[in-house]
Amino acid sequence: MTPRTIRSVRAHTAQGGGADYHDQGDDHWIDDHIATPMAKYPDYRQSRRSFGLSVLGTLVVELEADDGTTGFAVTTAGEPGAFIAERHLARFLEGAPVQEVERIWDQMYSATLFYGRKGLVLNVISAVDLALWDLLGKLRDEPVYALLGGAVRDELVFYATGSRPDLAQQLGFIGGKMPLQHGPAEGSEGMAKTIARFASVRERVGPDFWLMLDCWMSLDLDYATRLGRALHEHGLRWIEEALPPDDYWSYAELRKRLPAELLVTTGEHEATRWGFRMLLEMGCCDFIQPDVNWCGGMTELMKISALADSRGALVIPHGSSVYSYHFAITRHNSPFCEFLMMHPEASEVVPMFSPLLLDEPVPVGGRMKLPDRPGFGVRLNPEVPLVRPYQH
Ligand SMILES: C[C@H](O)[C@H](O)[C@@H](O)[C@@H](O)C(=O)O
Numbered sequence: 415m416t417p418r419t420i421r422s423v424r425a426h427t428a429q430g431g432g433a434d435y436h437d438q439g440d441d442h443w444i445d446d447h448i449a450t451p452m453a454k455y456p457d458y459r460q461s462r463r464s465f466g467l468s469v470l471g472t473l474v475v476e477l478e479a480d481d482g483t484t485g486f487a488v489t490t491a492g493e494p495g496a497f498i499a500e501r502h503l504a505r506f507l508e509g510a511p512v513q514e515v516e517r518i519w520d521q522m523y524s525a526t527l528f529y530g531r532k533g534l535v536l537n538v539i540s541a542v543d544l545a546l547w548d549l550l551g552k553l554r555d556e557p558v559y560a561l562l563g564g565a566v567r568d569e570l571v572f573y574a575t576g577s578r579p580d581l582a583q584q585l586g587f588i589g590g591k592m593p594l595q596h597g598p599a600e601g602s603e604g605m606a607k608t609i610a611r612f613a614s615v616r617e618r619v620g621p622d623f624w625l626m627l628d629c630w631m632s633l634d635l636d637y638a639t640r641l642g643r644a645l646h647e648h649g650l651r652w653i654e655e656a657l658p659p660d661d662y663w664s665y666a667e668l669r670k671r672l673p674a675e676l677l678v679t680t681g682e683h684e685a686t687r688w689g690f691r692m693l694l695e696m697g698c699c700d701f702i703q704p705d706v707n708w709c710g711g712m713t714e715l716m717k718i719s720a721l722a723d724s725r726g727a728l729v730i731p732h733g734s735s736v737y738s739y740h741f742a743i744t745r746h747n748s749p750f751c752e753f754l755m756m757h758p759e760a761s762e763v764v765p766m767f768s769p770l771l772l773d774e775p776v777p778v779g780g781r782m783k784l785p786d787r788p789g790f791g792v793r794l795n796p797e798v799p800l801v802r803p804y805q806h
Pocket residue numbers: 444448575592593594628630682732733752754
């Protein structure tokens with residue numbers, strides 16, 4: 415087959431849900447008094463949008479090959495991401511052979527080291543890399559999971575993240591992860607509310623259904639230790655992202671302090687093989703949760719996964735719609751996945767990146783057989799307005 419080259423790179427932005435799934439309206443569980451590092455400031459305690467969690471919006475990266483075939487992917491990066499994609503990264507793509515994902519990744523990462531390394535820049539590199547894999551799949555008429563080595567299981571199984579683990583249980587999910595709503599700034603009263611809520615949910619779901627708590631970087635070592643020990647009495651399965659991502663030392667200490675059967679997990683705001691090597695080698699967590707739209711894309715996540723596998727660690731990706739599904743189904747050390755309940759009351763299964771993607775698969779009864787459509791098997795919804803803020 416003549417190797418196709420990339421003819422053009424286009425970066426668009428979109429608002430309202432999509433890849434920036436925190437960008438929801440009012441009365442949505444995902445923005446209802448969730449504990450965060452900003453909760454120490456009362457003005458920013460009730461809503462994460464109030465301090466800017468949805469300030470970026472969605473970035474859509476579209477790559478067109480010289481035969482007119484297009485691939486795309488999305489991430490959380492918005493207008494600054496569009497600038498980076500068009501004005502900086504496009505030069506490493508236009509004219510390059512589509513299949514040279516490794517060389518393109520290395521050039522994007524190396525060329526942005528002086529201002530990137532993690533965060534927004536790695537979100538953009540991730541979207542470009544995922545768009546490359548989508549384009550490659552379409553050119554080869556294969557789903558991305560087939561390009562990665564094929565499925566190691568027939569279907570995916572999911573736990574659900576949302577405010578209603580009891581409903582998640584009824585919908586067939588293997589577990590429910592709740593967002594923490596009260597952090598250290600709300601003192602012992604806040605901790606008592608968390609424990610009471612957790613105990614009440616445990617009562618409703620029974621002793622065997624997995625229950626987890628997502629702390630979204632909001633705690634300190636002492637508070638996380640006391641909360642973990644208290645919820646261990648009620649069968650907490652894992653405590654997630656209890657501490658700020660850069661405090662590797664406190665994660666390692668927290669893991670030593672908590673009972674072995676209460677897992678400490680983190681990683682959704684970590685990036686690159688080097689960041690995850692730090693988490694693994696310092697003993698920060700029991701399993702890692704990279705987000706493939708933020709950690710460096712599929713090319714980097716395959717490296718991260720092999721690193722974890724060499725240490726017997728699971729890789730349970732932070733929910734990222736089809737991008738995490740196509741990865742997880744090919745990895746022996748990714749036996750289950752996250753599904754984020756994006757319905758405002760977490761009472762119904764709706765596509766995670768709704769309304770941005772068409773044909774986005776969702777779990778049924780907590781399980782999913784991945785469609786074998788080419789690439790990631792999704793299309794952009796033409797009814798979602800896209801803006802191209804920068805040309806190059
Ligand atoms: C539910 C959490 O607060 C975050 O909104 C979520 O994006 C992430 O932490 C998760 O693990 O799903």
